[in-house]
Amino acid sequence: MTERSPGFNTLAIHAGAQPDPTTGARATPIYQTTSYVFEDVDHAASLFGLQTFGNIYTRIGNPTCAVLEERIAALEGGTAGLATASGHAAQVLVMQALMMPGDEFVASKKLYGGSINQFNHSFKSFGWNVVWADPDDIPSFERAITPKTKAIFIESIANPGGVITDIEAVSKIAKKAGVPLIVDNTLATPYLCKPFDYGADVIVHSLTKFLGGHGNSVGGMIVDGGTFNWSREGRYPMLSEPRPEYQGIVLHETFGNFAFAIACRVLGLRDLGPALSPFNAFLILTGVETLPLRMQRHSDNAKAVAEWLSKQPGVAWVSYPGLASDKYYSLAQKYCPKGAGAVFTFGLKGGYEAGVKLVSNVQLFSHLANIGDTRSLIIHPASTTHRQLSDAQKVQAGAGPDVVRLSIGLEDKEDIIADLEQALNN
Numbered sequence: 004m005t006e007r008s009p010g011f012n013t014l015a016i017h018a019g020a021q022p023d024p025t026t027g028a029r030a031t032p033i034y035q036t037t038s039y040v041f042e043d044v045d046h047a048a049s050l051f052g053l054q055t056f057g058n059i060y061t062r063i064g065n066p067t068c069a070v071l072e073e074r075i076a077a078l079e080g081g082t083a084g085l086a087t088a089s090g091h092a093a094q095v096l097v098m099q100a101l102m103m104p105g106d107e108f109v110a111s112k113k114l115y116g117g118s119i120n121q122f123n124h125s126f127k128s129f130g131w132n133v134v135w136a137d138p139d140d141i142p143s144f145e146r147a148i149t150p151k152t153k154a155i156f157i158e159s160i161a162n163p164g165g166v167i168t169d170i171e172a173v174s175k176i177a178k179k180a181g182v183p184l185i186v187d188n189t190l191a192t193p194y195l196c197k198p199f200d201y202g203a204d205v206i207v208h209s210l211t212k213f214l215g216g217h218g219n220s221v222g223g224m225i226v227d228g229g230t231f232n233w234s235r236e237g238r239y240p241m242l243s244e245p246r247p248e249y250q251g252i253v254l255h256e257t258f259g260n261f262a263f264a265i266a267c268r269v270l271g272l273r274d275l276g277p278a279l280s281p282f283n284a285f286l287i288l289t290g291v292e293t294l295p296l297r298m299q300r301h302s303d304n305a306k307a308v309a310e311w312l313s314k315q316p317g318v319a320w321v322s323y324p325g326l327a328s329d330k331y332y333s334l335a336q337k338y339c340p341k342g343a344g345a346v347f348t349f350g351l352k353g354g355y356e357a358g359v360k361l362v363s364n365v366q367l368f369s370h371l372a373n374i375g376d377t378r379s380l381i382i383h384p385a386s387t388t389h390r391q392l393s394d395a396q397k398v399q400a401g402a403g404p405d406v407v408r409l410s411i412g413l414e415d416k417e418d419i420i421a422d423l424e425q426a427l428n429n
């Protein structure tokens with residue numbers, strides 16, 4: 004028999020998991036423990052010295068979280084994963100492994116609003132300086148590179164506007180500059196888009212959204228692509244310089260193609276501390292088992308809703324890259340051929356008042372600030388998340404008075420459309 008590698012549906016259920024060796028439990032148990040007993044003094048010493056892999060303390064690693072790490076790494080085609088307490092914590096740990104105070108990174112200016120805040124304010128206070136580039140003008144990434152640039156950060160499908168970034172084109176610029184390309188793959192998930200196939204070096208996720216998928220747990224993940232040369236020109240000292248607290252070992256030399264994930268764990272997670280709870284890892288693992296089924300339904304429903312909305316007299320425009328008329332349609336066909344995801348925006352001819360009326364009238368949709376739930380979700384950014392901005396700033400952020408954002412759930416598409424119809428016409 005020839006060896007075959009398991010398909011995506013199989014990996015979503017099995018990767019990283021085995022029946023529990025002591026009890027035979029088939030579902031991955033929740034290892035709700037802070038710490039682990041050493042076999043003897045030598046075992047303890049080799050764990051602390053990174054000579055043996057094993058559990059010491061749940062801030063640094065936990066067996067339930069380890070199954071989730073292996074599963075997401077397998078789905079993305081990476082070498083190793085690291086679970087974190089939230090998507091934002093994953094972004095902090097990735098940058099902490101790469102940046103020293105005074106360094107720069109280039110980021111797409113079409114990103115999740117929380118990332119724009121994190122980069123503009125908290126990261127600046129660490130001395131990590133973001134330089135913004137425009138995903139609709141790829142050469143702007145190259146123009147933003149300086150000798151201080153340590154990374155490029157983009158989203159595959161950007162939240163919320165349905166912007167698809169040309170990953171391959173940006174990865175060529177990153178390679179030429181000798182810096183890693185980090186892709187936030189939250190909205191697409193590895194079911195719809197595989198950034199490592201197009202030159203990404205590191206992937207980050209908010210597990211809170213479609214990977215967990217049920218709106219019940221916050222979590223994040225870093226996936227190491229295993230492709231980047233961290234030792235080149237001494238630019239990444241955390242990976243290429245001897246570590247005094249680990250008997251002078253050099254992480255890149257010792258751990259090779261999963262050195263980045265190790266650095267984020269044994270330095271970043273150890274010192275900054277945003278570990279995922281094993282209980283959340285358990286819930287998210289249960290969600291991941293049905294990821295392929297859910298993502299296909301999410302995308303198919305979203306496409307049907309976007310098509311219906313684009314024909315309504317009260318709707319000025321629909322920004323969904325799965326529509327043939329959309330400006331990102333050809334990029335969506337290349338990067339997300341199975342579907343363009345479930346989060347998109349549209350504009351109401353009646354402006355601010357119409358937006359407020361719509362979110363007040365919906366019954367099946369939940370009016371809240373999240374995405375990637377089984378339930379359909381709606382928000383009018385101008386009256387909620389972006390209300391403190393001036394009108395000009397709102398438009399600049401893609402949150403003008405007429406803009407409504409949807410995250411389409413797994414209900415019957417006829418029911419989702421009927422709810423929007425009654426809410427638009429009441």
Ligand SMILES: *Cc1c(COP(=O)(O)O)cnc(C)c1O
Nearest residue numbers: 089090091115162189209211222
């Ligand atoms: C939600 C989100 C994040 C942040 O994740 P948390 O789990 O909320 O910290 C980052 N990127 C994108 C695209 C998101 O949607």
